[in-house]
Amino acid sequence: MKGRVHHYETGNVAAMRVPLEAFALVGANAVVLTNAAGSTRPELKPGSLMVIRDHINLTGQDPLTGETGDSRFGDLTTAYDPGLRERFARAAAESGLRTGEGVYMWRSGPSFETPAEIQVARMLGADLVGMSTVPEVIMARHIGLRVLAVSMVTNFAAGLTSEPLNHARTMRAAAASIVPLTAVLVRLFGTWTLELRRPAG
Numbered sequence: 001m002k003g004r005v006h007h008y009e010t011g012n013v014a015a016m017r018v019p020l021e022a023f024a025l026v027g028a029n030a031v032v033l034t035n036a037a038g039s040t041r042p043e044l045k046p047g048s049l050m051v052i053r054d055h056i057n058l059t060g061q062d063p064l065t066g067e068t069g070d071s072r073f074g075d076l077t078t079a080y081d082p083g084l085r086e087r088f089a090r091a092a093a094e095s096g097l098r099t100g101e102g103v104y105m106w107r108s109g110p111s112f113e114t115p116a117e118i119q120v121a122r123m124l125g126a127d128l129v130g131m132s133t134v135p136e137v138i139m140a141r142h143i144g145l146r147v148l149a150v151s152m153v154t155n156f157a158a159g160l161t162s163e164p165l166n167h168a169r170t171m172r173a174a175a176a177s178i179v180p181l182t183a184v185l186v187r188l189f190g191t192w193t194l195e196l197r198r199p200a201g
Contacts, residue, residue: 036173039157118159
């Protein structure tokens, strides 16, 4: 269960089905997803953490394609659980970090976006762009898992700066965000555990 498979690695948009189903089978009722993402807004700088409140998927791909039955027509209105987002914001504030919420646009990758594509993404309301997360969210909701998704902003998207996009640089920036993100998640899970242990009534 270490890491995850991206669509751009296999071409399989439902590659994370088995791990997510395994989580549900062992009793998990929620999943926390993280990603590295590019910012479409000058004010949303690399190093920021942003909770995803909604997504845009214009790839034409859905991990539920080929499923049968009415459950494949899932409602994604609250795909990103409002309660979990509120918990994360509270944990971040208690950790001394400022976080925001935004809309994430999924691109299948693996090539980065063009400046023109980023302009379109901004026009459509996307704050972040990335190559993961959305297929997992759709599958997780189909399985019945609540979802919290957090983006580590690693770079400005194409066209916002003159600096060329570079995967190695993106991964270094993501590594730098792991410490603050982990601090927030530890506080989040600690609070959650205390609430679960609190006697009813």
